[in-house]
Amino acid sequence: MKVQTRLADESKGFYKLSLLQRIGFGSGDLAQNLIYQTVSMYLLIFYTNVFGISAAAAGVMFLVVRIVDVVWDPIVGAFVDKSNPKMGKYRSYLVLGGIPLTGFAILCFWNGFSGSLVYAYVTYVGLSMLYTLINVPYGALNASLTRDTDEITKLTSARMFMANLGGLAVGYGVPIVVQYLSPDGKINSRESGDAWFITMTIYAIVGLCLLVFCYKHTKERVVMDEKDTEKVKVSDLWVEFKHNGPLRVLAFFFITAFAMMAIGNSAGSYYMIYNVQAPEILPYFMALGSIPAFIFMPLVPAIKRAIGKKQMFYVFLTIAIGGMIMLYVISVVPTLKTQVWLVLVAQFVKSTGVIVATGYMWALVPEVISYGEYATGKRISGIVNALTGIFYKAGMALGGVVPGLVLAYVGFDKDNAIAQSAFAEQGILWLVAVIPAALLLVGMFIISRYKLEDDVIDRINHEIENRHKI
Template identity: 25%
Template sequence: MNQPGITTGNKVGYEQAVINRKFGMRDKLGYMFGDLGNDFFFILVSSFLMVYYTDIFNISAAAVGVMFLIARIWDALADVTWGRFIDSRRASKHGKFKPWIFRMSFPLVLSGVLMFVHIPGMSNNFYLIYAFITYLIWGTLYSTVNIPYGSMASVITEDPVERTTLSTFRTMGGVIAGMSINVLGPLILFVDNEADANRFLLGAIAFGMLSLTSYMACYKMSTERKVLGADVPLVKTKLSTTIKGLAKNKPLLSILSASLLFMMLNMLLGAVNVYLFKNYFGNASALSIAGLIQIVSMIVAIPLTKPLVKRFGKKETASIGMLLAGIVYLVLFFLPGLSAMSFILITAIGVFGYGFFNIVVWAFVTDVIDYHEYLTGLREDGTVYSVYSFARKVGQAIAGGIGGFAIQAVGYESGKAVQTDQALDGIFTLSTLVPGLVFIVIFLVLVFTYPLNKQRTNQLVTDLANRRSEK
């Protein structure tokens, strides 16, 4: 029976692709490489692009905030547009999603390098316009790679535990990229505690090559198993039908809220931490130590995630981790006299806590995609994932804007070697009290609004399998 709002040809069906090779380590590593490709540049941008703009281009923090806000809202719209476009394309012999990773990764990496090109002697207006154009192009091209990559997880496997493993390996990719950038980045990018234009370009080229290599590994090693067959007509869905289904998807709305808050906070911390160590602690190189120890915290959490999720469920594991993180950062706010190393060690406990959410969030998304199919009968992996990515981009936009405005609001002055005590105290508050409160709010969102606990997630898989077998 046809679903409302769907026009079809002679046959509409959901077909399980017959793939001889079973899901295994090759898929996990391939998916890990995809996030390596994403994060080699994404983390470089989120952690260091603002300080590059303020200290090398001499753009005010507020202007950077406005630029980030506008560009990220544009990126969010690009995500949804690209997701709808991919859902309207038929799968090729290489799959529906991964060919786009191959096609678009080359221009994406090139645009990323261009962001870090500094032409000496130009006017302030030139640098502002150049920064805005190159950042906008990079963000748009990022959508063309990230949307198919994120959507691909739902067609690699249907098993909830295997999806958690994919999510874990995706996080491992982010951890490796984060360790590379946060540990090596400050050593490459700064000279005598100051941002250096030539070093930033060198870093962008190096991480860009690593990014491109990782994308190619993802393309070669990943296998899409759940695809529409070549003899099955494409399903054309009215946008109004899709929107109605998304509006009824309570798990989607809940995880969007939690992810929006988490991404806003993550971007804010990424921007503020540079100023925290560079100005508050007076030691930019300590960022390397902070990055290393925080990565170790994530590494400790990774092997614990699968057994905890298998026993308690994704919702339950992520919620407790968020509560722990909130408590740690609130405690830090009341300890302003700590040394940089003591601060780093205590935040590592918080990173361990929120790391569980960060590890399983992509498995949350695949469950949400399944729930959309359960509600509407529509399999719209690209669209649903792009809506999720839309929320993350909105979070990035708000965080980028808030980050710039907040840093300026507490009294930070671009290009000034010594900041006021008021500015330094404000930076410390942005790094402790704000994340503590936000983590507690995310904990409450997960506990009281996300409905897919362990039992209901397993039942969803069974119900979908039964429904598909009847077609």
């Protein structure tokens, strides 16, 4: 009887996924994070201390790149929804976009045109556009695997586990490899340029192999009919945003979440080198940004069942803010500042909250896609992921421009690889703790407006499938 029920549900799009399928899908996020996290954590310090451009110029460039994304993302979303490549509607871009993305990622960390803003702009804009060409269809691929909310939760847990494995490989591994390859053993000096290039080459090639693995082990099952995709256009993005209330809530949460992560990640290197003055501990500090995922992400399905999705957000956002308060207090109290182990504890607490809250938000994307299909009759996964992409890149834009402008305001000396003024150290602390905590408070308010509880979205999904049977 159970087998018959399961088969009936699967015929309605409520597919059960194997462990290999979850790992296969998650490997796509692992691959992207080998590049995304390297850019998020280290590109700013590479540009200022190695490549040789000012913090203000780098911050403005990050903003310009995000503005380009605002135009580019909906074009990609509409193109993906309209197109039906033979290699797969969404999964084909993992390979087709992955190959050139690998090349641009490597070029971004090449010091051959040191100090050239033109070169930095061309390579970073190219990298960002190609990242979108993979990330938008990859996000849509999530919603095409199944409608089952429990399976989506498990899939998201596996995805975030793998994504944070990528974050760990970057946070811990990149500074160690760069230090090992650098002639002076530093990551923030002009002499470390070749070391950065070699390191990024290794990480980018591994990422490409993982994208191919993801392509081979995913199968699209819940997609629009080809006759319906012909009607998709870029303007559908704004129509969807106007009529899809849950999507608006999620989009604004994406802004605050990614701004918080981008600001904190980019400031982490500066914080450990200049405030804590323990560059040798930097790999461990960065690794703690990912390690909690391996403890808590497998528990997310059980936690959500026990307390509900919104309460889970509230609990873990509060934990993250608590960790940021700990970092701030430790850094301003002289007797605590020298206790590096306390810094690592605070980072673990902060990262635990951030990882669960920002990890689970991806499970809400298929929900808002289904809600949009329920309300309009169109399952435009690419468009929805392009829209969420615009908002999370808006968050990344804040995360890129704010650190650069704050560092410029406090008089950061890019030529000093050892020490900064007290005011500059204070500015770095703002970036590590104060500004991210304020953004999380805003995020907590935003997510309180989300209305799609599990029973509601399950009912919506069943009604959609019943329509298709008529």
